[in-house]
Amino acid sequence: MAGLEVINVGAEQYRLGAWRGHPTVGYLVPLTPPERLSRAGLERSLRKLSAKGYTEVLTAALTAREQVVFAQWGFTLYERLHLLQHDLRDLPVQPSVPARVGAAHRWDRSAVLEVDTRAFDPMWRLDQPSLSEAISATPAKHFRAARDVHRSRGRRARVLGYAVSGHSGDHGYLQRLAVDPDVQRTGLGAALVLDCLLWMRRAGVDRVSVNTQEANTRAFALYERLGFVPVEPGLAVLRFDMSRS
Template identity: 50%
Template sequence: MVGRGAACMSKFALLTLGTEQYRIGSWRGQRTTGYVAPLSPPDRLTRAGLDQVLRRLMRRGYRDVITAALTEHEQSFFHGAGFTVHERLHLLQHDLHGIASETTSRAGLRPARRWQHRALLDVDAHAFDPFWKLNRANLLEAIHATPSTRVTGSFDPKLIGYAITGFAGERGYLQRLAVEPEHQGRGHATDLVKDALEWLVQRGASAASVNTQENNERALALYLHLGFTSVNPGLVVLRYQMVRQ
């Protein structure tokens, strides 16, 4: 039996195909590029189910499809269906040893509210290239990806950076980190990451994860400096080119 969940965060939809679940929609709001994220373990995914996903995306007018960042275990299934590597990402982990159990007050940091989402997206658009920048649906997806989330802004005096941190089970996730280019290199990103790690320790997390593009040397250096270590292999974003009949 094929069922479809309610619309998820604006243009995303939850698609249920028997025991398989996927989140599908537009990649960063683009009209010709679709997005698919498997929500079920790889051993539950089937080629027939993925073919249904691709047909739905094709009917929506998408010419190609980008996946969520996939682990090595998840990649093989999509490779077998004709997906190819679009971009590789560094995956890093922090064991949270030595992180204070109380959040330190840092000048300029305070919670970012819902009415400030437009400002968050403006910062994001300046900090990332067009392919990776978030739209409103992506921002909401990042905020609601985990049961517990912290959205922190860096203000000077206007918003110049932000971090989204998630907590699920015993793991923490630095979902997004962005700082206006003209304010980078001044410690704002460092403060945001330290604030995120301290909050995760307060929540009881045993480890924290983050990923970043392979060519983002500044971000990689920041995370390594703050105690993250690289996990190999990293993550991969895959692409599928639609073939119209």
């Protein structure tokens, strides 16, 4: 995947790169269960990130068990995330929205990232590598875009929102949801989420997970309204100050 690399340290694996294209913030993803991680593996990962000029490192969203391990090695809290799950038993009716939800393609990615930039704060915006990571995170994937139904003649319909979901076996994941601020509160976010949930239910998935920043109260309310239930403990992104290493 462009911009990210996987390194092996003995039996451990880590994914490394830039945090969403940020020039001074590195990104660290443990790909090995927390009980098998070692200080040597983590230190090698941090050295590689330091050599690339990153002055701080943020982790992927970590479980409570992973947080304990990383905290022992000097990582501190950056931001807490809500974790929610849906059992797909009862789904609301699809709302009527001023957009057409359909497949998103590789040529849509620039337009999708423009929506993402408008919808999220700078540190949480995706770039091309992190969008690719979200799309390829699971064996089965569902990349969808909501397009304006009122397009100009001869021009491609404007992308108003998008969602990325996927599943591995019977566990599904809503990886990303973004709606242009100009059309928020029109039901478009709900339509995109339900499109993903229906696809996963047809595929035999029996539970779907999603996470969102604790500060993102609007997203949290949307997920609860659609039947997601909070799961405790939640997740967290941790930070490491490279000046300490």
